[in-house]
Amino acid sequence: MTGEPNTSPAGFPATSKPAVVLLSGGLDSTTVLAVAKRDGYTPFAMTFRYGQRHSVEIDAARRVAQAMGVAKHVVVDIDLRQWGGSALTADVDVPKDRDVDHAVDEIPVTYVPARNTIFMSFALAWAEVLGADAIFIGVNALDYSGYPDCRPEYVAAFETMANLATAAGVQGTHRLRIHAPLQHLTKAQIVALGHDLGVDYSITTSCYDPAPDGTACGHCDACQLRLRGFAEAGARDPIAYAD
Amino acid sequence: MTGEPNTSPAGFPATSKPAVVLLSGGLDSTTVLAVAKRDGYTPFAMTFRYGQRHSVEIDAARRVAQAMGVAKHVVVDIDLRQWGGSALTADVDVPKDRDVDHAVDEIPVTYVPARNTIFMSFALAWAEVLGADAIFIGVNALDYSGYPDCRPEYVAAFETMANLATAAGVQGTHRLRIHAPLQHLTKAQIVALGHDLGVDYSITTSCYDPAPDGTACGHCDACQLRLRGFAEAGARDPIAYAD
Numbered sequence: 245m246t247g248e249p250n251t252s253p254a255g256f257p258a259t260s261k262p263a264v265v266l267l268s269g270g271l272d273s274t275t276v277l278a279v280a281k282r283d284g285y286t287p288f289a290m291t292f293r294y295g296q297r298h299s300v301e302i303d304a305a306r307r308v309a310q311a312m313g314v315a316k317h318v319v320v321d322i323d324l325r326q327w328g329g330s331a332l333t334a335d336v337d338v339p340k341d342r343d344v345d346h347a348v349d350e351i352p353v354t355y356v357p358a359r360n361t362i363f364m365s366f367a368l369a370w371a372e373v374l375g376a377d378a379i380f381i382g383v384n385a386l387d388y389s390g391y392p393d394c395r396p397e398y399v400a401a402f403e404t405m406a407n408l409a410t411a412a413g414v415q416g417t418h419r420l421r422i423h424a425p426l427q428h429l430t431k432a433q434i435v436a437l438g439h440d441l442g443v444d445y446s447i448t449t450s451c452y453d454p455a456p457d458g459t460a461c462g463h464c465d466a467c468q469l470r471l472r473g474f475a476e477a478g479a480r481d482p483i484a485y486a487d
Numbered sequence: 488m489t490g491e492p493n494t495s496p497a498g499f500p501a502t503s504k505p506a507v508v509l510l511s512g513g514l515d516s517t518t519v520l521a522v523a524k525r526d527g528y529t530p531f532a533m534t535f536r537y538g539q540r541h542s543v544e545i546d547a548a549r550r551v552a553q554a555m556g557v558a559k560h561v562v563v564d565i566d567l568r569q570w571g572g573s574a575l576t577a578d579v580d581v582p583k584d585r586d587v588d589h590a591v592d593e594i595p596v597t598y599v600p601a602r603n604t605i606f607m608s609f610a611l612a613w614a615e616v617l618g619a620d621a622i623f624i625g626v627n628a629l630d631y632s633g634y635p636d637c638r639p640e641y642v643a644a645f646e647t648m649a650n651l652a653t654a655a656g657v658q659g660t661h662r663l664r665i666h667a668p669l670q671h672l673t674k675a676q677i678v679a680l681g682h683d684l685g686v687d688y689s690i691t692t693s694c695y696d697p698a699p700d701g702t703a704c705g706h707c708d709a710c711q712l713r714l715r716g717f718a719e720a721g722a723r724d725p726i727a728y729a730d
Contacts, residue, residue, distance in 0.1 A: 320566065321564075321566065322565065323563065323564065357611070357612040357613075357615035357616055357653065357654070358608055358609075358611040358612035358615060358649075358652055358653065359612070360652070361608045361611055361612075361648070361649070361652045362605070362608040362609060362612060365601055365604040365605040365608040366601075366605060368600070368601040368604055369600040369601035369602070369604075369605060370600075372600035372601060373600055392651070392652060392653055392654055393651075393652045393653075395651065397651055398648070398651040398652055401644070401647050401648035401651045401652075402648050402652075404644050404647070404648070405604070405641070405644035405645050405647070405648045406601075406604070408635070408636075408638065408640050408641040408644045409601055409603070409604045409635060409636045409641055409644075409645075410600065410601065410635055410636075411600070411635055
């Protein structure tokens with residue numbers, strides 16, 4: 245894990261409200277970071293480097309953290325690949341031009357078992373250390389592309405568990421909340437919200453299968469949902485696509 | 488993470504019952520592994536290498552996994568140290584000769600935020616890949632030494648969350664159970680159970696602060712609880728202590 249202090253490397257004022265924000269560098273998590281700032285939180289951004297992620301995404305997360313002035317940005321290395329004989333270890337082709345509207349009952353091959361649970365568990369550890377009572381995550385139930393760990397009932401159950409897991413929970417000093425402000429928004433509504441909050445989407449990336457120079461493929465589920473979101477919001481997506 | 492196949496490197500028969508067993512190489516988790524085997528599970532053992540752990544403990548986990556014939560043993564590297572400014576990063580002295588009977592309302596400095604949540608999240612990922620419907624963990628509410636994430640209500644909440652997190656949960660193919668068979672046992676009862684199941688405790692270690700050669704200190708909370716457990720079970724602890 246590497247720590248990258250940005251605007252406030254030495255910490256934050258005791259009067260501020262620290263929050264851990266899970267940041268992938270994509271459209272959703274970047275919008276969530278803007279929401280956390282709007283709501284008066286001092287954001288501490290956490291990004292994961294794991295088997296299936298491209299350095300393109302890590303680079304985007306670093307750009308976003310820098311541009312949006314987080315108090316601290318950590319990149320946590322986790323290894324989800326070397327599990328014996330599983331989809332996690334396989335070189336799975338990212339599906340292209342899939343019908344994303346009719347895919348919600350199907351778990352896609354890009355699904356990583358327990359990924360959000362692992363991410364939020366690390367966020368919980370950092371939140372406890374910071375004395376933060378908020379974790380922000382960009383899960384989204386409408387355009388969720390079939391992932392079980394993006395549903396509202398999952399997020400609520402994680403919150404319940406988290407409040408039983410920590411010293412703060414036991415001592416009753418504060419209650420942790422998992423904020424999922426995009427939960428019930430369409431991609432178009434997310435884009436509109438981000439524009440209202442002044443988000444610069446040109447530094448983000450969402451593609452599951454980018455070219456080495458970072459150019460998005462335009463055909464994976466994430467690209468399709470993102471492009472449609474911009475179109476429906478009547479806006480232009482400022483990033484580069486392969487075609 | 489390194490994979491170390493033991494008795495059945497290529498997998499397990501489709502008719503067996505795979506279970507992920509969290510294995511530290513200590514008295515509790517070794518007993519839990521024996522319980523999983525007694526109950527007919529094919530154990531897949533998972534050990535974590537993190538900042539505060541000694542290689543002595545990893546070595547013990549490897550010995551136990553080997554001796555007890557798990558299907559596979561993985562050692563997962565996670566970094567819990569480099570969080571900015573926290574008890575996680577500090578070189579904290581392990582408390583010695585503490586009154587463990589009157590320490591349960593106090594969170595000890597050896598507490599690692601969200602540790603069991605992180606461990607069980609990785610176990611959940613592996614369980615989903617294996618199609619396992621069981622995770623075994625050696626938490627213990629009686630001799631729990633003040634850790635919030637060892638309590639029964641915490642374990643139950645994790646199980647509820649886990650069943651909402653996974654593809655298997657969503658598809659309703661099976662329900663995952665978190666087995667905590669030591670939950671309501673005293674250390675003496677754990678030792679007695681292990682002896683009934685033929686556990687060789689000479690290859691385990693429990694000490695928070697072992698000497699480089701692996702000799703247990705005899706004075707930390709873990710040593711005190713372990714030694715008293717053996718004494719109350721009328722048994723001799725076969726490992727070496729510093730005095």
